[in-house]
Amino acid sequence: MVHDRRADVPHLLQEHGGLHPDAVRAVSRATGVAQAEVYGVGSFFHLLNEPGVQLRVCTGLSCRLRGADEVIEKAIAAGIQTRACSCLAACDLPVAVLRGRTMLHGVDGHAMDSAGTDVNGIAAPAVVPGHIGPTDRGEEDFGIGLHLPQQPAGAMLARAQTMGPAAIIDEIKTSGLQGRGGAGFPAFFKWRAVNGNDSSVKYVVLNADEGEPGTFKDREVLLRRPDLVLEGLAIAAWTVGAQDIYCYLRGEFDGPKAALQAAIAKAGDAYGDLTFHLHDGQGAYICGEETALIEALEGKQGKPRNKPPYPTDKGLWQKPTLVHNVETIACVPGIIRSGGQWFADLGRTGPGSKLYALSGHVAQPGTYELPLGVSLDELVAHAGGYIGELKAFCPGGASAGFLPAHERTRPLDFKALREVDTFLGSAGVVVLNESVDMAWAARELLAFFEAETCGQCAPCRIGTRMLRVKADQWLTARGGGGENDALGLVDDIAWEMFEGSICGLGHAAAAPLTSAMKYFPEEFGA
Amino acid sequence: MSNDNQGNEAGTPKLKLDGVQHAIQPGESVLALAKRTGTYIPSLCDDPRLDSVGACRTCLVEVEGGGRLTPSCKLEATDGLVVRTDTERVGRHRKTLMAMYLADLPDDVPGEELQLAAQFAGAPTDWEKLEPDRASRPGDTNPYIDFAAELCIACGRCTRYCDEVEGVSAITLADRGAKVTVSTDHAISLLDSTCELCGGCVDVCPTGAMREKPPLSSAPMLARGAAPKLDRVRTTCNYCGVGCQMDLRVDPAGNDGRGKVVRVDSPPPGTKPNDGNLCVKGRFATEFIDHEDRLKQPMIRGIDGRFRGASWDEAIKYAVAGLKGVQDRHGHDGLGFISSSRCTGEENYLVQKLARAAFYTNNVHQCAAT
Numbered sequence: 001m002v003h004d005r006r007a008d009v010p011h012l013l014q015e016h017g018g019l020h021p022d023a024v025r026a027v028s029r030a031t032g033v034a035q036a037e038v039y040g041v042g043s044f045f046h047l048l049n050e051p052g053v054q055l056r057v058c059t060g061l062s063c064r065l066r067g068a069d070e071v072i073e074k075a076i077a078a079g080i081q082t083r084a085c086s087c088l089a090a091c092d093l094p095v096a097v098l099r100g101r102t103m104l105h106g107v108d109g110h111a112m113d114s115a116g117t118d119v120n121g122i123a124a125p126a127v128v129p130g131h132i133g134p135t136d137r138g139e140e141d142f143g144i145g146l147h148l149p150q151q152p153a154g155a156m157l158a159r160a161q162t163m164g165p166a167a168i169i170d171e172i173k174t175s176g177l178q179g180r181g182g183a184g185f186p187a188f189f190k191w192r193a194v195n196g197n198d199s200s201v202k203y204v205v206l207n208a209d210e211g212e213p214g215t216f217k218d219r220e221v222l223l224r225r226p227d228l229v230l231e232g233l234a235i236a237a238w239t240v241g242a243q244d245i246y247c248y249l250r251g252e253f254d255g256p257k258a259a260l261q262a263a264i265a266k267a268g269d270a271y272g273d274l275t276f277h278l279h280d281g282q283g284a285y286i287c288g289e290e291t292a293l294i295e296a297l298e299g300k301q302g303k304p305r306n307k308p309p310y311p312t313d314k315g316l317w318q319k320p321t322l323v324h325n326v327e328t329i330a331c332v333p334g335i336i337r338s339g340g341q342w343f344a345d346l347g348r349t350g351p352g353s354k355l356y357a358l359s360g361h362v363a364q365p366g367t368y369e370l371p372l373g374v375s376l377d378e379l380v381a382h383a384g385g386y387i388g389e390l391k392a393f394c395p396g397g398a399s400a401g402f403l404p405a406h407e408r409t410r411p412l413d414f415k416a417l418r419e420v421d422t423f424l425g426s427a428g429v430v431v432l433n434e435s436v437d438m439a440w441a442a443r444e445l446l447a448f449f450e451a452e453t454c455g456q457c458a459p460c461r462i463g464t465r466m467l468r469v470k471a472d473q474w475l476t477a478r479g480g481g482g483e484n485d486a487l488g489l490v491d492d493i494a495w496e497m498f499e500g501s502i503c504g505l506g507h508a509a510a511a512p513l514t515s516a517m518k519y520f521p522e523e524f525g526a
Numbered sequence: 527m528s529n530d531n532q533g534n535e536a537g538t539p540k541l542k543l544d545g546v547q548h549a550i551q552p553g554e555s556v557l558a559l560a561k562r563t564g565t566y567i568p569s570l571c572d573d574p575r576l577d578s579v580g581a582c583r584t585c586l587v588e589v590e591g592g593g594r595l596t597p598s599c600k601l602e603a604t605d606g607l608v609v610r611t612d613t614e615r616v617g618r619h620r621k622t623l624m625a626m627y628l629a630d631l632p633d634d635v636p637g638e639e640l641q642l643a644a645q646f647a648g649a650p651t652d653w654e655k656l657e658p659d660r661a662s663r664p665g666d667t668n669p670y671i672d673f674a675a676e677l678c679i680a681c682g683r684c685t686r687y688c689d690e691v692e693g694v695s696a697i698t699l700a701d702r703g704a705k706v707t708v709s710t711d712h713a714i715s716l717l718d719s720t721c722e723l724c725g726g727c728v729d730v731c732p733t734g735a736m737r738e739k740p741p742l743s744s745a746p747m748l749a750r751g752a753a754p755k756l757d758r759v760r761t762t763c764n765y766c767g768v769g770c771q772m773d774l775r776v777d778p779a780g781n782d783g784r785g786k787v788v789r790v791d792s793p794p795p796g797t798k799p800n801d802g803n804l805c806v807k808g809r810f811a812t813e814f815i816d817h818e819d820r821l822k823q824p825m826i827r828g829i830d831g832r833f834r835g836a837s838w839d840e841a842i843k844y845a846v847a848g849l850k851g852v853q854d855r856h857g858h859d860g861l862g863f864i865s866s867s868r869c870t871g872e873e874n875y876l877v878q879k880l881a882r883a884a885f886y887t888n889n890v891h892q893c894a895a896t
Contacts, residue, residue, distance in 0.1 A: 021712050036719065039711040040698030049701075284702070301699075306580040306600050455680060455699075455706035457583050462626045465656060465704040489653065496622040499595055499615070500583045 018051030047283030060087035074112035091359035131366030154270035174340030176351025181325030212397035214428030222256035226263035232332035349373030388433030396425030399508035401515030445512035460506030539605035568643035624649035636734035677735035684727035696721035867894030
């Protein structure tokens with residue numbers, strides 16, 4: 001199905017080298033979209049709005065702890081056009097950088113020294129699959145099985161087709177599969193809603209815009225098991241009645257995109273008349289929010305929509321749309337193969353096995369597939385143990401804020417974490433030892449949200465900036481000996497962000513500061 | 527059918543707003559219902575002529591059985607809905623939100639709508655100010671419209687008006703986060719864009735960020751709401767035949783007490799025939815009223831090529847003599863009368879009457895006649 005040419009605006013701008021006047025005119029002429037609107041789209045996305053930038057250096061917590069600042073300093077000193085950027089989903093392989101549209105990892109001072117002034121001389125490998133575990137069992141022990149060989153395309157789709165949509169949805173329900181992108185919403189609910197809609201046009205969308213700081217497990221699934229992603233998408237599309245599948249990959253995911261393309265080519269015509277459309281993100285964490293992602297697919301700025309209506313009702317081009325995270329959809333073929341109950345039984349305190357992306361102060365950062373509900377101590381045991389003394393950890397990415405060391409035995413699942421006002425989210429687990437200043441860590445995460453807020457609504461647009469400014473003021477005044485009341489309004493601002501923001505980014509963005517203040521009051525002068 | 531004690535018929539769809547039952551008009555939002563029934567819900571990004579976007583968050587209300595506060599501009603009024611705006615939660619939200627808006631703006635915000643919303647909410651005005659990070663467009667030499675980014679709250683009313691009402695999409699919300707501002711393509715001047723200088727963006731701006739530039743001839747910049755001493759005179763624009771209604775804002779002390787028109791405001795949306803919309807001529811081209819070169823009497827050009835003043839009588843006689851002279855030399859059809867669709871229907875009637883009945887020619891036309 002051909003859609004209006006507005007959807008072409010982002011990639012045409014990319015092809016014309018990013019945001020500059022000639023590009024805007026050319027894209028406007030080619031698509032029929034007004035020049036100002038084309039400019040607006042280009043200005044929103046950071047991989048488009050500064051065409052001269054050569055190198056972006058990740059400043060996520062794990063990369064900062066491993067020397068991102070030094071990499072930036074050396075790059076700038078060498079005359080390379082450099083920018084700090086938000087988490088590149090390579091926290092297990094720090095320091096990650098983006099050169100043009102290619103991700104490199106393990107970059108350090110030496111790599112920058114040997115590059116000299118030539119950005120192309122940075123001696124660091126492209127991002128390859130990171131460490132995973134455990135790898136000592138077979139497919140019946142894992143919902144996904146990152147270490148296992150790829151399966152031929154179409155086998156589980158054929159099995160699903162003999163079951164029929166109602167039975168498939170029933171197995172998904174029994175499995176208890178919850179969204180693994182951050183929201184934890186029961187998957188079957190969305191399948192049933194889209195399946196039950198009588199629209200003749202429906203869509204399935206893959207959310208591969210992994211951007212939650214601390215998270216890189218979707219990258220691993222795409223690099224290692226793209227077969228499961230395609231098979232899951234095909235099963236979903238057949239079940240709900242869609243023929244077009246849109247795969248939105250963040251623009252920094254050159255490696256995962258290549259892996260997915262290879263899998264599509266290898267699948268041949270195993271998926272019949274299903275069409276996979278690959279769409280490159282252009283640099284905006286907010287496009288991980290499903291309605292912002294849909295807006296970006298439609299060729300617009302990635303600004304979230306008010307819900308209701310929900311995408312299952314009115315989604316891509318206002319049609320019923322099933323949106324799924326990479327890990328979630330990759331669990332589907334296993335459920336078709338061995339049943340929903342099998343998947344549920346893999347879990348401990350909740351259904352299913354779960355990918356945990358672990359980084360920070362642990363011996364072996366990586367992606368670990370374990371029963372849902374393991375504790376931090378168990379997770380870290382798989383990763384070779386702690387480096388230093390555990391002080392704090394993010395249980396689920398930046399949006400989940402911090403928990404203190406004494407929560408190390410709490411199950412990391414969708415329920416138990418809610419009891420302490422946080423959540424599993426994307427399961428991007430970042431471990432911090434006693435060397436970390438919690439006020440500094442909180443400020444880093446506030447700066448992330450400030451850089452990534454779309455700006456549509458005041459609680460978040462103003463709130464994220466206010467909180468970061470106040471954290472900076474507090475840090476500057478700290479140790480000055482006098483009154484430091486910079487954080488006096490945090491409670492009110494955080495409350496309004498939680499109540500008044502349109503989307504989850506605004507709802508969560510204060511959490512790093514409020515949780516740090518709650519669990520480490522002594523570090524905030526209380 | 528029996529009526530309940532608020533005069534609503536049994537069986538019609540109704541909702542409860544702050545404890546009071548109201549009948550619902552089909553398709554209206556809770557915000558529209560509130561406006562219609564006299565409950566003030568502040569809103570900054572909404573406009574009856576535009577699609578609702580729920581972006582400014584000012585109109586959030588509490589819905590019984592709901593979770594988070596909901597934007598009333600996007601909430602459809604449905605039978606049985608119970609909505610409250612008078613709860614502590616809504617009160618805290620309004621107060622805090624408006625305090626955040628004010629902290630992100632300079633001290634003196636000319637826009638009445640924002641001032642009213644902030645006062646209604648009881649918002650503290652003493653929060654430390656954020657330094658704005660939004661780009662203006664200082665080199666834009668267009669004569670009428672100025673954009674002061676430090677006053678912008680990114681409500682998008684101006685850009686949506688430009689898209690949905692004027693249909694030219696000359697401006698957009700550009701950039702991301704705290705940098706979001708209103709911009710043209712690469713900050714080109716409005717004169718180089720598709721902008722038609724209709725001034726709708728100025729009319730809808732709730733803060734005064736979009737504002738008129740000082741008139742070429744005189745007068746300090748008058749921001750919206752900044753001159754309560756101006757009189758408001760509803761009149762009909764005389765630039766063309768549509769008959770748009772507009773409000774002249776008159777300084778009663780100007781022109782030595784005779785009154786001086788200093789600006790034009792839109793009448794409210796819904797005012798017929800133009801729904802509050804104006805064009806560049808009606809909205810901005812008012813300087814002719816007091817211009818020193820404005821003709822105050824008929825002028826006749828003499829043999830020496832210079833104009834001299836004449837009476838109406840003299841002028842009409844002179845014109846008639848000239849026209850009849852053409853007919854004497856070339857016959858009745860030597861004359862043709864061209865009028866304009868920008869004249870009113872009545873004026874066009876008179877022109878053709880003049881042509882046919884007074885000058886005995888059927889040579890009369892105007893651009894809308896085909």
